[in-house]
Amino acid sequence: MKQALASVRDGSADIVIGTHKLLQKDVKFKDLGLLIVDEEQRFGVSHKERLKEISSNIDVLTLSATPIPRTLNMALSGLRDMSSLEEPPSGRHPVQTYVLEHDWSVIADAIRREVSRGGQVYYLHNRVETIDRCAARIAKLVEGVSVATAHGKLSEDALNAVMDRVISGDIRVLVCTTIIETGIDIPNVNTLIIEDADRLGLAQLHQIRGRVGRSSRHAFAYFTFRQGKVLSDVASKRLSAIREYAEFNSGFRIAMRDLEIRGAGNLLGAEQSGHMMSVGYDMYLKLLEEAVLEQKGEKTLKRAECSADLSVEANIPDSYISSAEQRMDLYRRIALIRGEEDADDLTDELIDRFGDPPRSVNTLIHVALMRGEAAEAGISEITQKSGRIYFRLTDFDMQLISALYAMKEYSGRLKVEAGSDPRVSLKLKGGDVISEAVKFIRDYRSGTQ
16 A cells, blocks of 8 residues: 555656555645546545546546436536447446335245346345344345345455356345445346445435346346335325336436435535525526526526417326326426427436327427427517417518518418517418417517528
């Protein structure tokens, strides 16, 4: 260790790979140029403050499958640059995930199924005091299957010996604590069972799930909680999220859900999570973005908005999504749609989580798309009344409107209402009101460009 630290201080080592030990104040770098932090979510606030001291004038790259809320918030608000890796490893399959009450018969079947195909199992029991008793019960439950334990209180030699036996395949079921969360890569272990999953954090659950499915075999994860236990609201949200987001590249979505559940955290203080519900998260991000731009000496970008009041059925019915909280969250997200890509992503998510959306939900998404296009075209308000659609224009240009008058499509249908707040109205043909509105918006927009 002393020799390694000496090479850090004198600069004789070009690349230094280390643990938290490198963050101690007595460790001095001669000429540090690049800092790479892997598994960033495992570093606490004090560690991050030390990293700031070390990296004030160097380039820093942090890596994480599930960044903590505060770090993600920094990236979303422009305080940090962010990129996301979308390409999964070749030949991998998503881990099939189940959330259920703990049932020993189901657990036994899952273990036997994995062992019968030559695989191995992680059984996570996160209490060292009772872990040996749990292992004995599993050994009795599935007789003839080798079972061992691994936890942080084992000596280094004993822990290495157990893991060597797991790697060689001598141990079929490893009963362990969260010690397996990172750094473990055993492709033959493809079933994961977690006791009291409701006690673990969302990012932690995702990290642990990543210990299986590391080969071309299909993998399974069982997140269990005690029978008859009434889950807290936060725990229920976490388990719902881990079940919903099981596909590849779900880490970012899980981190976003964690951000919604826990809050964005304090950028200047020690809290890595915290609530800002007094203003709402979207308003919070907007205010934060404006503050960041002001500190940078840049002008705040004013985003155009358009309201729409149309005689169409556009809502999320209770029969489609029963939870009022989930409906409100989706109303908010649909209102933020600004393009086809946003709409497609949200529609795919709705299908995955709740099934094919009914017509009223699709209409709601189309209205959101229309509002986005209208805002970009300089239209601030769209209303429908007595067989006509009214468009309120931010910058009224009579020459541009005259060009639309000349188009055969709008002959006898357009009407200008002059005054201090001029509007243009379009007589409906009797078809789909949204389609007719979108066509006018696009024709008007093509003239403004």
